[in-house]
Amino acid sequence: MAEAPAAPHRTTGSTLLHPLSALLGIPLDQINFVACQLFALLAAFWFRIYLGPSHASSAVRHAFATLFGIYFAVFCFGWYSIHLFVLVLMNYGIMNMASIPNIHRCLGERHQKHIKGIIKYSFVVAMGYLTLCHISRIYIFHYGILTTDFSGPLMIITQKITTLACQLHDGIGRKAEELTAEQNRLAVKTRPSLLEYLSYLLNFMSIIAGPCSNYKDYIAFIEGRHVHMKLLEVNWKQKGYDRLPDPSPTGAVMYKLCITLVSLVLFLTLTKNFPMAYIIDDEFLDRTPFLTRLGYLYVVTQSAKPKYYFAWTLADAVNNAAGYGFSGVDEKGVFHWDLLSNLNIWNIETATSFKMYIENWNIQTAAWLKRVCYDRAPWYPTVLTFVLSALWHGIYPGYYFTFLTGILITLAARAIRNNCRHYFLSSVPLKMAYDVATWVVTQLAVCYTVAPFVMLAVEPTIKFYK
16 A cells, blocks of 8 residues: 555644644644643642642542543544543443442352453453544544544553453452462452543543553552552661651653653754655665665664654653652662653663563553553463554554564564573673674664554555565
8 A cells, every 4th residue: 555645734623722833833733732741741730739639639639630631632632532532431331331249259250251251342342442543543634644633542541441451350350369469469459430430541641642550550649649658668767767758759850851852852853854754765775875774774763763752751741740650769769750651761772682672662551561461362472462562553554564573573582682692691892792783783673673663554665675
């Protein structure tokens, strides 16, 4: 399928900021996205200070987070935001079809099968609805034209729906001895109320750009137990504290905003000047040596990253500003706010293995794939996980080229590492040479793998492979 001709950039949300869009020459949907996230950042600070657990009840905090999230969705996506609300309400109905009280767990297999069936329905409905929206998106927004549209939030909501479904299944439909340590820790033993469910899925901190978080972590945050639970893991008396400290997220937020600003500058300067399409330009291919083509492929792949760094780091900062995302204290007593971080830029740029790279890119999505697919797949977990990832991202052929290639790269990298790495550990120079070589190969392998993801269509992908 060839890429279609360019179509007019369109938005479905508010046109309030259209003058600013025209002034800056930036599409209105992107202006709305950034405006909502910046407003969410301010709202998050206000939420933490004036609607903290000591100032407001959990119900008030849930209601505020939900109403603001709904407003942001409508502002950004207009009437298309109804897709978000329809999916949320459908799956709340499905979840409550498992209406047998917890006390009846003694009935054994019949109840477990009922719960498991409901989990399957939640998964099929959420992924099915998302896929239908991906299909309609091609015709509504035109093939090959990526906009900041409702499918992004729908993808996050799908992650949350399936996450909660699996964790509810672990808490109600399975015995504790059947669970891994992580599944046992995250298991949800009671069904959420409608307000809790809406707040978890539609809260203003994550409605626009995520990330997906675990239901128990979110409820602990709303109820004021989130930071306290992490602090109790440390013996503070040995560190000279008379009482538990009160870690502030302000420093983490400021640091992440600096990364966001740098990413925005790089996006505005690099991304438009190094388009991926040039890598398959006939004149470029005819006149450029092979090694130069590889070098340019690395450059254009690097220039495509800042928009992700910007969106994910800003989303992380919004959650931290609200007081959500505390991950604990390290051995040096430093507080960390990276529970919801979606990437580790240093580890990405210095990755010496394909596994290390993908573990630090879109971290929360990788965690979701592991919890709902990899850890539960009865066979071929690696293949099924990559297939689910491609299906979740959408139906552009380029996605499937990327994720199917990713399966082969993952298996090949694992085999080479297991069979060759030990030969290079005998001395520091050998280990350094191995690290440099694997860094180069990893970065080029990633470039080769993700290029179709950016190109989307079949024709440019095949041309690129050739």
